[in-house]
Amino acid sequence: LEPDDRQPGWRTRRYLARYDLASGLLQRLTYGYRDAYVHDISADGRELLFGVNKQDITRRPFTRTSIYRMDMETLKVDTLLTDEGFISRCLFSPDGSRLLVVGSGDAFGGVGLAIKEGQKSSYYDNQLFLYDLASRKATPLTKDFDPSVAAVDWSAADGSVYFMAYARDCISLFRLRLPSGSIDRMNIPEEVVKTFSLSASAPVMAFYGESASNASRLYTVNLKNDKTTLREDLNPEILDGVQLGECQAWNFRNSRGDIICGRFYLPPHFDASRKYPLIVNYYGGCTPIERTFEGRYPLHAYAALGYVVYVVEPSGAIGFGQEFSARHVNGWGDYTADDIIEGTRRFCEEHPFVDVSKIGCIGASYGGFMTQYLQT
Structure with missing residues (x-):
């Protein structure tokens, strides 16, 4: 048994x-x-x-x-x-x-x-x-x-x-x-x-x-x-009559010296003079949030509702080498949370159109654990 x-x-x-x-x-x-x-x-x-x-x-x-x-x-x-x-x-x-x-x-x-x-x-x-x-x-x-x-x-x-x-x-x-x-x-x-x-x-x-x-x-x-x-x-057929916002790459070097990969989505009809709420999205189950269009978490759809969406690929994600992915094991969010928090702060500093009083986060599976971890 x-x-x-x-x-x-x-x-x-x-x-x-x-x-x-x-x-x-x-x-x-x-x-x-x-x-x-x-x-x-x-x-x-x-x-x-x-x-x-x-x-x-x-x-x-x-x-x-x-x-x-x-x-x-x-x-x-x-x-x-x-x-x-x-x-x-x-x-x-x-x-x-x-x-x-x-x-x-x-x-x-x-x-x-x-x-x-x-x-x-x-x-x-x-x-x-x-x-x-x-x-x-x-x-x-x-x-x-x-x-x-x-x-x-x-x-x-x-x-x-x-x-x-x-x-x-x-x-x-x-x-x-x-x-x-x-x-x-x-x-x-x-x-x-x-x-x-x-x-x-x-x-x-x-x-x-x-x-x-x-x-x-x-x-x-x-x-x-x-x-x-x-x-x-x-x-x-799928995109007939659909207007998408821009998706742009945005990477940063963290305090440990690593280049942390990421990207962000802007709403259609984006106006840089306005302030937008921010959604921060990160991996679940150690797998990167890949650059896919269709899926359970439609990032362009979030942007179409008036959000800026920042996707960060923190320490512990596969696809960046074995040493990088091994940081997830027995880390219980430590390295991962550091990268998410630091990336979000840096993103807001470099993008003044983000309303820093309205920031939310989302992740599934291990990303769900990270969401709870970040709230505490």
Whole structure:
């Protein structure tokens, strides 16, 4: 039993099964009292990569993952990783000889860590590792790469790894070339990529994304020459008759010497001679408030109601390097609150159109905790 056993549905268990479309037969593949999850299927369809998690509330990160490879013809299972902490996803290489592993820097004994002595890493800050199935050795691929890895795929067409990553307040697309390990940021026309997909056999990618002041657009990319082609644009319909205020970047250097990233939104028909109330918005769950247009917290809509909206990306946010994100761990708001308060004061000093007697703050999840913390 575990503390979460009181939660509804906690005892529900998930197993893996194979469904034969021709016969309609369902064959169960995994058993036991722990959930099993699919990570990947090999390119030839012969092998299944799956994981089983177990809880351990006595030590960080409190969840341990074992990774298995199943031969789909013989159903023989090979154990690849046992009780490994800090990993979230594994993918087969196109030839099936290696795994691409997503996890925090602490994975595989901490070979991917890039933090200061005395810090504990944020396991929201995802890194990439290459795991060789023959030697059972892991190599960090993004140890000195500041952005935090999100979605990832390995192209069979050109052998490169493509991935989305939180890069400051953007979510960008990157290409990792193997075996060199070099990483380059792809030149795409959107600030926030929402998802992408690679062709199974051709050097082509499809993705859709948006930016701070435009809605979603769908594109394809020729990966041979990186030419991007717009396929669908929802903006003429979504923004028909809508007038937006300006969104401008505004960064500052804090008292510790860090450049703290931010931006602000102005109301439509903004008049610099007037005074406007200010909303200060900051991260929830250690993830930056990315430069997205659509979402649960519509910053342009707040501005349209007559507010200036200041978005600050304080210490502890991922996307700025492991040392920066590690400040969140066991900080309980200290570094984060310092940056929010200092940023707000500096913003008001440099922007006289803000009514300093009317300042509010908003954040969700950990940002909700920060809102309560700032009030006390």
